Amino acid sequence: GGKSKHYDIPYHQWKSYVAAMTKKEEEKASHIQDILAELEEGSDTHNVMIKRLNERVVNIERNQIMAGFILESIMNSVEALDPSMPAPISQIRRVHTASRSSPYPGTYINRFPVLEKDVSWDVKFEAYDPSTYTKPVEEFPRDVQKWIDRDILKLRVQQEEQGLTELDDETGPVTGPLPDPIFNTVQMVQLSNEIEIAINRISYITVGDSALQYEIDSTGAPRNPMGRTGLRGRGNLWRWGPNHMIQAVISRWGNQLVDSSVQGSKTGSKNMEILVEKDSTDSSLITLPGCRVQSGMTPYSSICNYATKDILLETSGIAEQDYDQDDMVEFFSKFSTSDMRKKKKSMYTTLGYSAFLVYHGYADDASNTDNAWKETEIWNFHYKYKDAFDTYVKD
Numbered sequence: 001g002g003k004s005k006h007y008d009i010p011y012h013q014w015k016s017y018v019a020a021m022t023k024k025e026e027e028k029a030s031h032i033q034d035i036l037a038e039l040e041e042g043s044d045t046h047n048v049m050i051k052r053l054n055e056r057v058v059n060i061e062r063n064q065i066m067a068g069f070i071l072e073s074i075m076n077s078v079e080a081l082d083p084s085m086p087a088p089i090s091q092i093r094r095v096h097t098a099s100r101s102s103p104y105p106g107t108y109i110n111r112f113p114v115l116e117k118d119v120s121w122d123v124k125f126e127a128y129d130p131s132t133y134t135k136p137v138e139e140f141p142r143d144v145q146k147w148i149d150r151d152i153l154k155l156r157v158q159q160e161e162q163g164l165t166e167l168d169d170e171t172g173p174v175t176g177p178l179p180d181p182i183f184n185t186v187q188m189v190q191l192s193n194e195i196e197i198a199i200n201r202i203s204y205i206t207v208g209d210s211a212l213q214y215e216i217d218s219t220g221a222p223r224n225p226m227g228r229t230g231l232r233g234r235g236n237l238w239r240w241g242p243n244h245m246i247q248a249v250i251s252r253w254g255n256q257l258v259d260s261s262v263q264g265s266k267t268g269s270k271n272m273e274i275l276v277e278k279d280s281t282d283s284s285l286i287t288l289p290g291c292r293v294q295s296g297m298t299p300y301s302s303i304c305n306y307a308t309k310d311i312l313l314e315t316s317g318i319a320e321q322d323y324d325q326d327d328m329v330e331f332f333s334k335f336s337t338s339d340m341r342k343k344k345k346s347m348y349t350t351l352g353y354s355a356f357l358v359y360h361g362y363a364d365d366a367s368n369t370d371n372a373w374k375e376t377e378i379w380n381f382h383y384k385y386k387d388a389f390d391t392y393v394k395d
Helices: 011-081 087-095 142-147 152-162 299-310 325-335
Strands: 132-135 186-190 196-200 229-234 242-259 271-273 290-292 353-363 372-382
Touching: 132 152, 196 229, 196 242, 242 299, 242 325, 271 325, 290 299, 325 372
Parallel strands: 132 229, 242 372
Antiparallel strands: 186 196, 242 271, 242 290, 353 372
């Protein structure tokens, strides 16, 4: 075999070789770092571009939805002014309009735009991402704070963070906000004065002869049975789920004859006059007289108590909390002249005073949200001959 040859290389030459190789490796590593930095920078730029493109796409989608929403509102307004349009269709189209209006009353919050075609929960709407607003209990007047439902969505988040299996249930007498609501039922609540009252969480909306059972979503909040509103939470309402109202259409025939030049009128006919009041949230709007069903009172005691304070201008209101429909009808008979009032309710109509139920169900209102909404009961009290409203109502 061959013999290997050995070369004697001076130390300083080896040192020079090692230094050169080390420098070359360092330059190679530096070059690799530069390449990685460029790739990373390019990746960041690419991600930024993708993010900006996504934002633009989302903005375009939002603008399209908003444009459609505006066109839909214009179309609804035009249809409302068209007397030739069948009333049932017009009513159906406008049943969920105010509930989608922005900004939300008392706030600067704009709802997520929801077109009429996307209102129903049965319609898939993957882009739907509404804000959440629940008015804090402490922002309500002090005397009503104990009647306000707690922020159950916020409490659910706290529950998950603390690993609790269920919310802290306030089972003692009520001194603060109401305990967690029990939906689709009448909830009994004990007050601090040992009096037990009923909180009615059953919907006024009916399916056949039964009350509608509104659904509860995955967060434990009730879901608006009329569909999406563009805002989650309790809003500025008192209750999660249905918030019951009672309103009155108080009507009479005006004393002055209608001018024959008025379109659609008959010469010598009288005007129908209806009592209205300024909206509490917007003084530029008018609304029917009415109130929320007060805690511990029946709806009929609530409207009579309201009329006593706001129409008769008495400070104390009524003492009775359990008025039924007949009691309410008799109460409003006091506004007819004394010679017209009789104790037999069956004679009211023949004497010029009548009362009947007009509507009982969902109320399309700007305060409604996906999880809280108004429902109302509307009665008509009509005075055919003389009445005493001019004594109490000056404007």
